[in-house]
Structure formats: structure tokens, C-alpha cells
Amino acid sequence: MNAIELNDVSLHFRVRRHGRTSLKDYLLHGLLRRGESNIIEVKALQQIDLKVAQGERLGILGHNGAGKSTLLKLLAGVYPPTSGTRRVTGRVSSLFDISLGFEHEASGWDNIRYRSYLQGETPRSVDARLNAIAEFSELGEHLDMPVRYYSSGMLVRLAFSVATAIEPEILIIDEVLSAGDHSFQAKARVRMRSLISSAQAVVVVSHDMDSLRQICNRLVWLDHGHLRMIGEPNEVIAAYLRSMQGDAQPMAA
Amino acid sequence: MTAYMTDIWKLRNFWMALVRNDLRNRYRRSLLGLGWSLLQPIAMTAVLCLVFSNLFDGISIREFAPILFSGLTFWAFIVAAMNQGCQSFFQGESYIRQHRIPLAIYPLRTVLGAGYHFLVSLVVVIGFVWIMKGFGNVPALFGLIPGLLLLFVFAWSMAICTATLNVLFHDTSHLLEIVLQILFYLTPIMYPPKLLQEKNLGWVLQWNPLTTLIGLIRQPLLEDTLPSANTLMASLAITVASVLLAAILLRWCERRLVFHL
Numbered sequence: 001m002n003a004i005e006l007n008d009v010s011l012h013f014r015v016r017r018h019g020r021t022s023l024k025d026y027l028l029h030g031l032l033r034r035g036e037s038n039i040i041e042v043k044a045l046q047q048i049d050l051k052v053a054q055g056e057r058l059g060i061l062g063h064n065g066a067g068k069s070t071l072l073k074l075l076a077g078v079y080p081p082t083s084g085t086r087r088v089t090g091r092v093s094s095l096f097d098i099s100l101g102f103e104h105e106a107s108g109w110d111n112i113r114y115r116s117y118l119q120g121e122t123p124r125s126v127d128a129r130l131n132a133i134a135e136f137s138e139l140g141e142h143l144d145m146p147v148r149y150y151s152s153g154m155l156v157r158l159a160f161s162v163a164t165a166i167e168p169e170i171l172i173i174d175e176v177l178s179a180g181d182h183s184f185q186a187k188a189r190v191r192m193r194s195l196i197s198s199a200q201a202v203v204v205v206s207h208d209m210d211s212l213r214q215i216c217n218r219l220v221w222l223d224h225g226h227l228r229m230i231g232e233p234n235e236v237i238a239a240y241l242r243s244m245q246g247d248a249q250p251m252a253a
Numbered sequence: 254m255t256a257y258m259t260d261i262w263k264l265r266n267f268w269m270a271l272v273r274n275d276l277r278n279r280y281r282r283s284l285l286g287l288g289w290s291l292l293q294p295i296a297m298t299a300v301l302c303l304v305f306s307n308l309f310d311g312i313s314i315r316e317f318a319p320i321l322f323s324g325l326t327f328w329a330f331i332v333a334a335m336n337q338g339c340q341s342f343f344q345g346e347s348y349i350r351q352h353r354i355p356l357a358i359y360p361l362r363t364v365l366g367a368g369y370h371f372l373v374s375l376v377v378v379i380g381f382v383w384i385m386k387g388f389g390n391v392p393a394l395f396g397l398i399p400g401l402l403l404l405f406v407f408a409w410s411m412a413i414c415t416a417t418l419n420v421l422f423h424d425t426s427h428l429l430e431i432v433l434q435i436l437f438y439l440t441p442i443m444y445p446p447k448l449l450q451e452k453n454l455g456w457v458l459q460w461n462p463l464t465t466l467i468g469l470i471r472q473p474l475l476e477d478t479l480p481s482a483n484t485l486m487a488s489l490a491i492t493v494a495s496v497l498l499a500a501i502l503l504r505w506c507e508r509r510l511v512f513h514l
Contacts, residue, residue, distance in 0.1 A: 097351050
């Protein structure tokens with residue numbers, strides 16, 4: 001059975017040239033029947049067909065703005081497809097934007113709880129994990145402080161510790177995380193590896209070819225919202241690098 | 254819709270924890286805690302009593318002050334639910350961007366916070382009414398319970414509506430302020446309802462759903478009776494209508510809302 005199936009998925013969204021629409025403008029435009037010049041349609045993903053089987057580790061590469069993060073958010077269910085179907089079997093854990101979403105007035109301890117609840121845990125199951133999470137974060141007595149006073153590095157540590165505390169079924173990762181200082185990064189990498197090996201399916205976006213090669217058994221190359229190539233990691237990386245050089249040469253000339 | 258409500262229930266630990274956090278922040282910050290937030294309706298009542306009890310003939314302060322206080326408390330809840338409701342999706346933005354969970358959770362968080370405060374104020378109102386005129390029929394106070402439940406569902410639905418509109422149109426909150434200001438005068442909060450009825454303006458009140466809803470609070474509190482069957486049925490109809498409105502709005506654009514945040 002496939003953990004993830006995308007059938008002919010496209011995602012378009014509308015972006016406003018300036019600011020948000022006001023009801024006043026909306027009604028005025030509606031009454032006067034003038035064209036909505038304020039709106040640009042972005043075709044973020046186009047006709048993506050993708051299947052991720054149980055046990056697969058899929059990597060996504062592509063230029064900035066190719067739609068990688070959008071694809072991840074679609075897989076995680078945050079973005080709905082404009083057309084086509086998305087089927088995901090299993091609980092999704094996503095690791096992106098993890099340093100967002102804190103209650104700033106609440107202590108680190110409380111925030112650990114909120115995030116765990118958000119991931120579907122109960123007070124009892126969090127109690128069992130609380131100390132392990134705190135220990136992994138190495139934040140010590142800082143956890144008693146409101147999160148408002150945390151540095152960004154501390155926030156990432158906290159977020160990472162919570163987000164990786166439960167074993168995911170389907171793991172979706174944006175960039176192999178660079179969390180905190182050197183020693184923490186090493187630790188985070190070890191935990192990431194173990195998560196990746198225990199998850200039933202993994203989708204990871206990265207610019208780091210080496211880690212993609214190590215982690216993934218298949219790669220997808222996204223180009224301007226299109227699925228340009230999918231296949232064995234070495235082949236895809238080679239093709240991707242070749243095209244980058246091809247793009248670069250005319251510019252240098 | 255059942256599945257939707259089940260999803261919300263499954264996440265109860267999450268939103269209840271957030272509500273507790275909100276309340277702690279709200280009450281911890283001020284020196285007097287609860288006091289400040291109660292001071293506003295009390296002061297308003299005192300001032301308005303002074304001014305209006307002289308304007309409205311044939312009504313004593315003992316009668317008028319409870320009408321005012323209960324009305325202002327009711328109104329404070331409605332305003333809080335709708336105004337703060339406006340911001341609820343923006344407040345939860347970073348959660349919305351990471352997790353796919355029912356969006357109605359965020360207005361729920363707001364309304365539960367406002368609702369808690371409403372209950373506390375209501376206790377003060379009950380004490381106040383007791384001092385001013387006493388209760389002829391104490392068991393009638395239990396008649397508040399169905400009304401409070403209906404009010405809560407109504408406020409949640411309205412908060413969902415304002416929150417959604419505010420994401421789609423950035424001037425919603427300004428517009429809402431104006432609408433609420435107007436409604437404030439069209440609802441018998443500052444004046445006894447019979448005043449308008451005598452002046453043949455009763456229809457204004459009749460078509461204002463908030464007049465009906467305010468009866469849910471005032472009948473048990475001031476008239477020593479359970480809410481009348483009329484009031485209950487009409488309130489139920491209003492609440493169901495608001496739920497439908499919220500459900501339609503969410504069904505129409507819940508999934509797309511994330512693009513507008």
C-alpha cells in the first residue's frame with residue numbers, strides 16, 4: 001500500500017499585489033464590475049503525480065521557488081490541492097516552520113505541553129515524556145521562563161525536542177534542520193536519523209546533495225511547479241547539477 | 254459535521270490548555286486581577302444610572318440598575334466574542350500553517366475565554382440584583398443554564414463568522430465596530446424594552462435577535478421566571494441559524510483560508 005498518493009495534483013493560489021482586500025473595495029469592484037487587477041495567480045504546483053510507498057525515503061530537490069515547500073505543505077495537509085487528489089494513509093508528522101507557534105507568555109514547560117497536545121497527545125502521555133523532552137532540549141531551568149525571553153536558538157531546540165519526541169508514521173521534513181549550536185546539531189542529526197529509519201515513509205526537502213544521497217532511495221526534481229524528473233538519487237542529482245551548469249554557462253559567457 | 258466536531262473534541266487538550274493560558278495571562282497581568290475587567294460595567298452602570306434614571310420617569314433606580322448591569326454584562330460578552338473573534342485566526346496563524354486541524358478551534362479558544370469572564374461577571378450581577386431587589390423565586394435562576402448554553406453556541410458561531418470575514422477582508426473589524434455600536438442602541442441594554450414599545454418602536458426590538466437573546470438572561474434574573482417558551486424557541490432558532498451560517502462559511506472557504514493569512 002502506498003503511504004502517499006498524489007494524482008494529477010495542481011495547486012494555484014492568488015496573491016494580492018498590495019495588501020489585503022477590504023470589504024469596501026470588494027463591494028465597489030463588484031458593483032462597478034471592474035476587473036480585479038490586484039490579484040496575481042501563482043501556479044505553484046502543476047499536474048504532480050507522485051506515489052510514496054511504505055518504507056520509502058523520498059527526497060525533493062529544486063531551485064528556490066520551485067515549489068518544494070509548497071509540495072511539503074500539501075503533503076502535510078496544510079494546503080488543499082486546487083485540483084487532483086491527495087491520499088495519505090497514516091499519521092503525518094511535519095517538521096517545518098517549527099520555530100513558529102509558541103505561546104510567548106507561557107513557560108517552556110507549558111509550551112511543550114501545548115505542542116504535544118497539538119500532535120494529539122493526552123496529558124498522561126505528555127507527563128510520561130516531559131522529562132525526556134526537557135532533557136533533550138538541554139534548556140534546564142530556562143524552561144521555567146516565559147518563551148518570550150528565549151533566543152531563536154533556544155526556540156529551535158525546544159521545538160525540535162518536542163516535534164521529534166513521538167515516533168511518526170509519515171515524516172515530512174523541510175531542510176535537514178540546523179538546530180542550535182554545534183553540539184546540539186550533532187545530537188539533532190542522530191535523532192533525525194533514528195526518526196527517519198523508524199518512520200514508515202519519509203519525504204525530505206534539502207539543498208544538501210550529500211544528505212539527500214545518504215537518506216533517500218528516490219529523488220524528485222521539481223522545476224517551476226512541474227515534476228521534472230523522478231528516479232534513483234545519483235541519476236537525479238547528476239541531471240540536476242548538469243542543468244544548473246547549463247543555466248550558468250550562458251550567463252558567464 | 255459530526256466528524257468535524259469529533260476532531261475538535263479529540264484536540265480538547267490543546268484548546269483547553271490554550272484557554273487556561275489566556276485566562277492566566279489576562280488575570281495575572283493586572284494588580285487587581287479580575288477587578289479591573291469588572292470595573293468597567295460597574296462604573297458604566299453607576300454613571301448611566303445617575304443620568305438615565307432621571308430621564309426615564311416611573312422607574313426606580315433599584316429596578317433600573319439591575320436592568321442596566323445585566324444588559325451591559327451580556328453586551329460585553331457579545332462584543333468580546335465578535336471583536337476578539339476577528340483576530341482568532343491571526344492569533345493561531347502559526348499553528349494553522351503547520352497543522353491541519355479544524356479551524357473552528359481558534360474562535361472556540363477566544364469565546365471560551367470571553368465566556369469564562371462572562372460567567373464571573375454574571376455571578377457579580379446576581380449578587381448585585383440580590384442586593385438591589387432580592388430574588389422572589391431562587392430556583393428560577395437555574396433557568397439561566399439553557400440560555401447560557403445557547404448564548405455560548407451563538408457566540409462561537411458568530412466568532413467563526415467574524416474571524417473568517419476578517420481574514421478575507423481586512424476592514425471587517427472596523428466595520429464590525431460600527432455595526433456593534435449601532436446594535437448597542439437598537440438593543441434594549443440601556444433602556445427598559447417597554448420604553449420603545451410604548452413609542453411604537455417595538456418592531457425594532459422585535460426584529461433584533463439580540464433582544465431575544467438578552468431575554469434569556471434577564472427573565473430568570475430580573476423577572477423571577479424561567480425563560481418563556483417563546484424566548485427559548487426563538488433563541489434556539491437564532492442559534493441554529495448562526496450555526497448554519499458558520500458551517501456554510503467554513504465549508505465554503507475553510508481549506509483556502511490558509512492562503513489569505
